[in-house]
Amino acid sequence: MMNEKMSNRPFDLLNDSLGKEVLVVMKGSTQVRGKLKAFDIHMNIVLENASQIVDGQLKTNYGKIMVRGDSIVMISP
Amino acid sequence: MMNEKMSNRPFDLLNDSLGKEVLVVMKGSTQVRGKLKAFDIHMNIVLENASQIVDGQLKTNYGKIMVRGDSIVMISP
Amino acid sequence: MMNEKMSNRPFDLLNDSLGKEVLVVMKGSTQVRGKLKAFDIHMNIVLENASQIVDGQLKTNYGKIMVRGDSIVMISP
Amino acid sequence: MMNEKMSNRPFDLLNDSLGKEVLVVMKGSTQVRGKLKAFDIHMNIVLENASQIVDGQLKTNYGKIMVRGDSIVMISP
Amino acid sequence: MMNEKMSNRPFDLLNDSLGKEVLVVMKGSTQVRGKLKAFDIHMNIVLENASQIVDGQLKTNYGKIMVRGDSIVMISP
Amino acid sequence: MMNEKMSNRPFDLLNDSLGKEVLVVMKGSTQVRGKLKAFDIHMNIVLENASQIVDGQLKTNYGKIMVRGDSIVMISP
Amino acid sequence: MMNEKMSNRPFDLLNDSLGKEVLVVMKGSTQVRGKLKAFDIHMNIVLENASQIVDGQLKTNYGKIMVRGDSIVMISP
Numbered sequence: 439m440m441n442e443k444m445s446n447r448p449f450d451l452l453n454d455s456l457g458k459e460v461l462v463v464m465k466g467s468t469q470v471r472g473k474l475k476a477f478d479i480h481m482n483i484v485l486e487n488a489s490q491i492v493d494g495q496l497k498t499n500y501g502k503i504m505v506r507g508d509s510i511v512m513i514s515p
Numbered sequence: 516m517m518n519e520k521m522s523n524r525p526f527d528l529l530n531d532s533l534g535k536e537v538l539v540v541m542k543g544s545t546q547v548r549g550k551l552k553a554f555d556i557h558m559n560i561v562l563e564n565a566s567q568i569v570d571g572q573l574k575t576n577y578g579k580i581m582v583r584g585d586s587i588v589m590i591s592p
Numbered sequence: 593m594m595n596e597k598m599s600n601r602p603f604d605l606l607n608d609s610l611g612k613e614v615l616v617v618m619k620g621s622t623q624v625r626g627k628l629k630a631f632d633i634h635m636n637i638v639l640e641n642a643s644q645i646v647d648g649q650l651k652t653n654y655g656k657i658m659v660r661g662d663s664i665v666m667i668s669p
Numbered sequence: 670m671m672n673e674k675m676s677n678r679p680f681d682l683l684n685d686s687l688g689k690e691v692l693v694v695m696k697g698s699t700q701v702r703g704k705l706k707a708f709d710i711h712m713n714i715v716l717e718n719a720s721q722i723v724d725g726q727l728k729t730n731y732g733k734i735m736v737r738g739d740s741i742v743m744i745s746p
Numbered sequence: 747m748m749n750e751k752m753s754n755r756p757f758d759l760l761n762d763s764l765g766k767e768v769l770v771v772m773k774g775s776t777q778v779r780g781k782l783k784a785f786d787i788h789m790n791i792v793l794e795n796a797s798q799i800v801d802g803q804l805k806t807n808y809g810k811i812m813v814r815g816d817s818i819v820m821i822s823p
Numbered sequence: 824m825m826n827e828k829m830s831n832r833p834f835d836l837l838n839d840s841l842g843k844e845v846l847v848v849m850k851g852s853t854q855v856r857g858k859l860k861a862f863d864i865h866m867n868i869v870l871e872n873a874s875q876i877v878d879g880q881l882k883t884n885y886g887k888i889m890v891r892g893d894s895i896v897m898i899s900p
Numbered sequence: 901m902m903n904e905k906m907s908n909r910p911f912d913l914l915n916d917s918l919g920k921e922v923l924v925v926m927k928g929s930t931q932v933r934g935k936l937k938a939f940d941i942h943m944n945i946v947l948e949n950a951s952q953i954v955d956g957q958l959k960t961n962y963g964k965i966m967v968r969g970d971s972i973v974m975i976s977p
Contacts, residue, residue, distance in 0.1 A: 451581045475908055476913070505973070527630065588618070604707065755861050820889065833940050834940070
């Protein structure tokens with residue numbers, strides 16, 4: 439169904455971002471920022487040195503955090 | 516179940532839009548605009564040079580962004 | 593499980609509507625009207641010359657638009 | 670897992686209602702009434718001569734309408 | 747994974763309730779009461795001589811009604 | 824994927840609680856307390872001598888009640 | 901689809917956290933803290949010596965609690 443232009447798949451962006459900082463926009467008005475350590479096909483991810491931002495305010499720091507894929511709206515490297 | 520008139524499938528529109536600017540209407544009152552770089556069968560997409568618009572106001576620019584398919588309502592080239 | 597009266601299946605209505613104008617009622621108070629160009633088994637659809645109506649007010653025109661099936665409540669030819 | 674008392678399955682009620690008027694209670698405060706023309710295992714249905722009622726007020730008439738199963742709460746013949 | 751104590755499975759309660767009156771608590775503040783005529787593995791059910799109660803007030807009587815499983819929170823015989 | 828430390832699986836807690844009183848926290852502000860009689864892999868459960876608590880107030884007693892797994896947030900023995 | 905950098909999978913973080921205290925951020929404004937005793941591939945988890953925090957206020961203590969995976973947003977060791 440997909441042609442060659444598809445060689446660039448969405449999860450490639452996550453793969454290329456491993457070890458780098460990403461911004462994760464979540465359902466509700468929460469964002470989490472941290473270094474991407476792991477992800478799986480459900481878009482479950484692990485961030486290191488993560489900080490959670492709610493309504494633009496830094497709320498919590500986490501050493502490591504696992505975020506459930508179905509709570510995620512967007513991920514930007 | 517589908518006849519020949521179906522040769523035109525919904526994902527063909529995304530395939531034809533690769534490399535072009537698209538508008539993505541998301542759940543809530545958020546829209547994202549950018550160049551479509553990748554998509555998969557879950558409608559997860561990657562946009563380049565993306566800008567997020569909330570309630571009609573430009574909110575954030577992103578170099579690259581992955582948007583989860585289940586947050587998407589409509590995509591227009 | 594289904595008897596002969598089922599020969600008339602729901603997706604037949606979409607198939608018969610290809611190339612014709614349909615009204616799409618979506619979750620929230622949004623409606624989209626346009627010519628049905630494509631659909632798949634997830635009820636993802638493509639409309640051409642589409643106009644979006646929010647709370648009864650014309651909001652936006654789209655040349656072509658893909659609408660995700662799981663945002664759709666009703667489709668009427 | 671099911672014994673003989675199950676010979677009466679929920680979808681039998683829809684099958685018996687083909688060609689007859691049904692009331693469809695949907696998520697939100699919407700009801701649709703019309704003649705049941707078709708249904709599938711996802712509970713997607715097609716109604717003919719349908720009228721939509723919102724908060725007890727007749728809102729719209731439709732010649733034919735397809736209603737997505739996952740928007741449906743109850744169906745009564 | 748399950749030991750003998752599991753011989754008593756949740757759907758056994760529905761099976762034992764066939765032909766008897768049950769109370770169905772639904773999402774939102776709606777309850778439906780009626781004689782259980784049928785159910786399937788999705789917890790779709792059919793009630794006979796059903797009455798719908800919203801916020802504690804009797805709202806509607808139905809001869810027969812099919813209730814979608816995914817709108818159901820609790821069922822009590 | 825799982826090592827030996829996983830021998831203790833979440834559903835073991837339900838299995839060990841069969842015949843004992845459990846507290847079930849549900850979506851919304853509802854709790855149900857009763858003796859756990861049955862459960863399945865969808866976390867559908869049956870409680871006996873159950874009482875429903877809404878916003879901290881005892882609301883209803885049920886001889887037996889089946890609770891749909893997808894309405895459940897937490898279960899504590 | 902995944903390269904070697906993926907050897908670090910999200911569920912590894914849960915596996916490494918077995919027997920240690922974790923913070924579980926749930927849908928709504930609820931958090932639960934306790935010692936992680938078990939988890940499965942649906943992210944259902946069991947916590948021991950758990951305390952539930954709602955809007956920043958300690959609300960309830962539980963000896964043991966099973967939390968449904970689909971109510972979970974984030975887990976941090």
